[in-house]
Amino acid sequence: MNTGVRAISFPGSEEKPNRTAALVCAALSVFLLAYVAMVRMNMIEDTNHSWTYASTLICSVILMSAVILYAVSDGKSWWVRYVLMSSIMITALIFCVIMTSSYLVFVLPMILCILYYNKEFSILMSVICGALMLLEPVLSYYADKVNLNYVDLIGESSGTVMISGWGWDSIEFQLVNYTVPCMVIFISISMLAIWLTHSGFENIMRYNETALRKAAIDKELAIASDIQRGMLPGEIPGKGDFSISARMLTARSVGGDFYDFLKADDTHVALVIADVSGKGTPAALFMASAKSALRSNLANGLQPDMVMKKTNQILCDSNREKLFVTSWLGIIDLETGRMSYVNAGHNPPFLIRGGKAEKLIDPPNFILGRKKRAEYKEHRITLQPGDVLFLYTDGVTEAVGADKKMFGESRLQDLLSGAGEDAGGIIETVDSEIRKFVGDVERSDDITMVTFALHRYMREELEFRDFVLDRGSYAAVMSHIRGALESSKCPENVIRDIEVCSSEILANIDMYAYQEKGGELGVAVSLSDRKAKVVFRDRGPEYNPLLKDNPDVEMRIKDHKVGGFGLSIVRKMMDEVIYSRENGYNVLTIKRGY
Amino acid sequence: MQIDKKIENGTLTLTPAGSIDYVTAPEMDEIIEAEAPSVRSIIIDMAGVPYISSAGLRTILNADELMEDKDGIRLKNVNNDVMSILRMSGFLDTLNIIGPE
Known part of the structure; x- marks a missing residue:
């Protein structure tokens, strides 16, 4: 994991634990206030002296102040956690001093600091808590309090026993008999908390990284999908x-x-x-x-x-x-x-x-x-x-x-x-x-x-040039076709093939449509996409020359008609030959690519 | 169309200048039909013929038929365009053709 990834904060890394800590503070505060209230109303007998009452009130005020600070902050400033944790630790300390058996209250900040998933913070907290726990017997001493749990070990009999001769001895006694075992438990819990913080952090970072990787893959796939759609x-x-x-x-x-x-x-x-x-x-x-x-x-x-x-x-x-x-x-x-x-x-x-x-x-x-x-x-x-x-x-x-x-x-x-x-x-x-x-x-x-x-067959808008076809105009028709093809930069070999075919078609029209007596002929020439197209139309009776069978050379010798034989040449030389009957015209189209 | 005609030792040599197509073929037909009875063979010099249409092919078939029992006909100086039409129409196998000199 590089620092770049580590720097990415996972969502709620501050806000969520701060909120939990604030809730705990508020709950504690309310609980303590309720306790104070009950004491005031004599529902609970205040067994200790008025210290308890006062300190409980102080604690709840401290806690409530922390909650108020949290509430007025944006909930994620760096200091919020310190304020909240400090209030809890002070409360814990006061409790320990006043009610000598409340050491384990220190577990509370330790558990809360796990939520921050910050190992350094957890270590800091455990050190401070540990120090406070060590400080507690000293403070207790000056507060004139002693852990009543151990009273009967000191005196001969149980019951309400006053211990005389307060001194460092009794502090030492409390340290050895009470603080040290408690510290052992506390240290184990702290270690556990620190470990949980650490592993929790690692898990979250791993999850984070996986999520980032997945997000990157998702993004790539989205782009791929986009590219594919674009295709x-x-x-x-x-x-x-x-x-x-x-x-x-x-x-x-x-x-x-x-x-x-x-x-x-x-x-x-x-x-x-x-x-x-x-x-x-x-x-x-x-x-x-x-x-x-x-x-x-x-x-x-x-x-x-x-x-x-x-x-x-x-x-x-x-x-x-x-x-x-x-x-x-x-x-x-x-x-x-x-x-x-x-x-x-x-x-x-x-x-x-x-x-x-x-x-x-x-x-x-x-x-x-x-x-x-x-x-x-x-x-x-x-x-x-x-x-x-x-x-x-x-x-x-x-x-x-x-x-x-x-x-x-x-x-x-x-x-x-x-x-x-x-x-x-x-x-x-x-x-x-x-x-x-x-x-x-x-x-x-x-x-x-x-x-x-x-929907319909495509019709090209053709410009027909009209001629009266007979032997006299034959050359004019041919030169019109050549001229149109030449001006459109059609290659010479293609022009020549088209001329050969046009010649056949004109002969056909003259013979079959007009019985060599001449008649109307329209010629349209168009070139596009390296394809030349010539369309011939005549007014003759409907006649599809393409339906004739391919002629046989030997047959032609006997039968001196030209007809279909010419068309077989046209078919061989052109890419496409299409006949249609349109509006009283025979329309023959030839196409040739180049 | 200009068609040069020469008869030498019973051979008619025709030298057309221009394409042999629907319009020009009949002229050649006429000459061939007129001279055929008096010659033994026909040579058509195609050097001046840029292309030939099916009408021209018919003219050639016609001449071939007329010379069938004599010495036949020959085409010479056939250019590539005309050659390809002859090939396409299956004439190459039946005719006696001499390429460009």
Whole structure:
């Protein structure tokens, strides 16, 4: 223990014992006053002479004065204890002198000084008390008093015997026969008191230190919890096309669950939920590492399966404690609702569509962090406006209620089926149901929920340039596309690929939409996030070129139509080709990253 | 589109300048169809062709078909962009192609 810790005063180190001592003083004083009063009213016969009466009164006044001093002080000044203890010791001394058999009154200050947990103070008190006890026979002598207990030892017979010849002999006699044995008892009690003071102090300091350490740990954990909360994503910008809501309740200050969502680019949202095995600090640290690995892989623009694979490899390389993570990752194309997702050993999320919640069940992949060569297979579904995804960790379904039953999947499924389409509302509903179910039972696992609600497909405000498409305007359309791409600093190789594809698409439109007779064509070009996008629209009859089968080279020789063959080139060269029918237009979108 | 045409020892050599696409391919089709009966083979010098669309591929297939029973066709000086389209569409295996000189 260093002096710094020793200097810290534990609460009430002065106030509490001072209060006790003051109470003792007050009680003694009241008792003595009552005694005086009773003597006055002749209820008790004053066997001694008037000394007793007077000294009792003096004692009670001294005691009361000490109590009054205590009362007017703040109760914790350094001198208060000296005042109180002195009053008790003076009373003890007077008592011993007047009533010769009251030596043990000196035990009282000794017991009281234990309360101060101050060894030096206890030693001082015992020395003063001891000295006073030695002084007492001398004072008694001058007060003309003798210990009547020993009278019969001096005289021949018992009874009221007057002893003549007072002198040092009798003091010596009293010292040897009475004071010394009493001192032996007193010294033992003093030693005990000093030991109790000391060990009490040590215990309190030890307790204090433990409490301080615990407070430091608690503070660190609170900070850790704060940091962990800070790692959770905030709101992500959107234009009302979708909404995301999330809630995490940790069983301890820090937990092993986490969720994440981010805009992977302008049109894609990534959702992550994960649960680290284990609890507390180790799980929290592993969670942090898993989270940042997932984030950085997502930021690298990888597909979900590759994100999981890379994250798994990173975690396998730094997993001394043999922890693991179960995780679910989905990337949603906000324009089309298409979602690619990978489930690495996590609870399958629920898809709520039309008031019915169904699990997204696919053959599970291996958990993250334990098998470096694990492969992760992604699956795809298309979300429709109005759909809600509900991601959760097993803390939800394994929440234990008062009757030791678990919340369970089917209860959750039923609940979600009637929970509406509002991302925040669903979480609110499930949360309150779990709380109701669990009641007062302490939470044993982290509970995490994330909802994603798709309200409508995202529509980019595209600026179309309109042309009348025929063989004559073909070159103008192509140069418009090149110009728009060049002015947006699109790399030349990408421009060339887009030109090839545009050429195919224009040929297609001319042939199939307008039977080579020409017609209206709108072209929109946009670049963002290292991704080029060209949108073509025509007024032709509804026709989805993507539904054509991939052509076969040999077939083409016999059948000299171009059509779908060009589209197969487009599909191979572009990252994405999307057809939609909108407001009487055939809309074909091609996208290419760089 | 500018297409140079040369006939030497029964071989038609075409040197188009510009992309062979939906708009320009028909011109080439015309020349090939007109000259095919009188030649034994066709060489297309692609040095001046930055890219080729599916319409251009059809032109090449067409020419290949016309020369099927004769000495066939050859492409030469094919640049990388065009080569990648040929590869993508599976033409590399069926055509006689000579890279850049």
